[in-house]
Amino acid sequence: MSNRNILITGGAGFIGSHVVRLFVNKYKDDRIINLDKLTYAGNLKNLTDIENEPNYKFVKGDIQDKAFLADVFEKEQITDVIHLAAESHVDRSISGPMEFIITNIVGTANLLEVARSKWTDDNHVFYHISTDEVYGSLGEEGFFTEETSYDPRSPYSASKASSDHLVRAYFHTYKLPVKLSNCSNNYGSHQFPEKLIPLMINNIKNNKPLPIYGTGENVRDWLWVEDHARAIDVIFHKGEIGETYNIGGWNEWTNIDLVNKLCEIMDEKLGRASGTSAQLITYVKDRAGHDMRYAIDATKIKNELGWVPSLEFEEGLDKTVDWYLDNEEWINNVTSGDYQKYYSEHYS
Numbered sequence: 001m002s003n004r005n006i007l008i009t010g011g012a013g014f015i016g017s018h019v020v021r022l023f024v025n026k027y028k029d030d031r032i033i034n035l036d037k038l039t040y041a042g043n044l045k046n047l048t049d050i051e052n053e054p055n056y057k058f059v060k061g062d063i064q065d066k067a068f069l070a071d072v073f074e075k076e077q078i079t080d081v082i083h084l085a086a087e088s089h090v091d092r093s094i095s096g097p098m099e100f101i102i103t104n105i106v107g108t109a110n111l112l113e114v115a116r117s118k119w120t121d122d123n124h125v126f127y128h129i130s131t132d133e134v135y136g137s138l139g140e141e142g143f144f145t146e147e148t149s150y151d152p153r154s155p156y157s158a159s160k161a162s163s164d165h166l167v168r169a170y171f172h173t174y175k176l177p178v179k180l181s182n183c184s185n186n187y188g189s190h191q192f193p194e195k196l197i198p199l200m201i202n203n204i205k206n207n208k209p210l211p212i213y214g215t216g217e218n219v220r221d222w223l224w225v226e227d228h229a230r231a232i233d234v235i236f237h238k239g240e241i242g243e244t245y246n247i248g249g250w251n252e253w254t255n256i257d258l259v260n261k262l263c264e265i266m267d268e269k270l271g272r273a274s275g276t277s278a279q280l281i282t283y284v285k286d287r288a289g290h291d292m293r294y295a296i297d298a299t300k301i302k303n304e305l306g307w308v309p310s311l312e313f314e315e316g317l318d319k320t321v322d323w324y325l326d327n328e329e330w331i332n333n334v335t336s337g338d339y340q341k342y343y344s345e346h347y348s
Contacts, residue, residue, distance in 0.1 A: 004030040010085030012036035014191040017046035018229040041192045063107035080125045097155035104159035127179045128167040133157035137291035153289045183247040184296045188225030189323040204266040214286035216256025219293040223249035224316040248296025
């Protein structure tokens, strides 16, 4: 695959910005078109280091607008799609599900329809990135595999499950050349601080309460975002058409153990006495429909494509904490909303 015009949707968000940066820097013969609506979670300051690269272009727009998408496909001669655009925060989906339904389901359908209408041969890839939450909740044992039946429990996971089914339907019905992946929880730099790890880092730093749902025994499998970007790269270039790949870190932590670990790291880095930050932990009423355990079996992508995580969790967590502590201005801009001024100044 060379000389591609690759549309990456949601490329100003947390995971998307890492994927865009990797592709822009690694594939100089390809044009990377970053399409993002720039919601609260999309931040162009995530990409200031590559915004002037000759093979990069940013386009502001909404995947809910099918006519706009058709125009982008035509103007940019899009050969491939890496679809990351999504509403992704479970709590927000519980309080306001319709935005998730419209963006994640209708938006994906719009992309599929435009790709189907514009692509007249098989020399294309429509790569849809999804979540392990579509599989539901595990007990104390077992793992999600690519054959695990879907059992979504929240409006967010139900909307992602619906979009997954649509992508597979377009493959089977229209022979659209698709690939899919379902990943575990990501962590790393540039993540909007409503998510667990950056929220806890920011709250610990500012001596604010650390809210833990229920008893904190819910288990998640954590994956460093740069390892996820590497997995997306290898699936896009080497994965089989029509196949699904689960991406996980083989790295399960209960929420309370993870927060306690962050407290230890932060106490050391901030020069606080051991146990100081842990006193900020506050248990709150559990989230509605809170799944107990997620765990990915990433054997398929390891055996077929040679991908494995590059970092042990403690090393990745240490790097992540350092990034947030070293980028106080980024955090302040995101949490204050000042970064919106950047959009109007540069992309009005």
